[in-house]
Amino acid sequence: MKKALILIDIQNDYFPGGRFELNQPDAAAQNAKRVLAYFRKKELPVFHVQHINMNSGAPFFSADTAGVNINRLVSPFPGERVIVKNTPDSFFNTDLLPLLNELGIEQLVICGMMSHMCVDTTVRSAKRLGFAIELLSDACTTRDLLWENAPIPAELVHTTFMAALQNTFADVKRTETFIKSGS
Secondary structure (H helix, E strand, C coil): CCEEEEEECCEHHHCCCCCCCCCCHHHHHHHHHHHHHHHHHCCCCEEEEEECECCCCCCCCECCCHHHCECHHHCCCCCCEEEEECCCCCCCCCCHHHHHHHHCCCEEEEEEECHHHHHHHHHHHHHHCCCEEEEEEEEEECCCEEECCEEECHHHHHHHHHHHHECCCEEEECHHHHHHHCC
16 A cells, blocks of 8 residues: 655744643654654655644744744654645645545555544544555654543543544554554
8 A cells, every 4th residue: 555644734833932832842843853764765655634724823833933834843844845824634635635546545544633623633534535544653653631620641632532533434553653664
């Protein structure tokens, strides 16, 4: 099966000093960097997804700010496509699907930020569109949430979403397992 890597929203606003810091973004980005290096070495297609919030006064990912830029750990190389999106779904109103179809891609390796939002939404859309999906759990991260005044730690949010996506929507695995398997 021909595969491609999809790196979702690994952008500066999610890192320390950014406007919407996530839980351990550097660790997740380091794993995404390892997978990116693997894909580059094998000369397999790579797609960087960049979220730009078009609403005036957006709390993060505002156009023309440093926070909207893709983080230096996974900066696109020339020839690697950058897909700009404005919603959590990397396929909605973007050219991602036609580009994947043009390349004959059947399988996606997905990682990025935030597990409970853009990663989850994109994985579910990709599955609906017929792609086989490998989701790299330790190359994704999220943030603490609050529900009815009860805090939900980021680690619990993340593991819950990985568990919900496992089997039905994706083959969820760790970066090291993916690289060692030579998938």
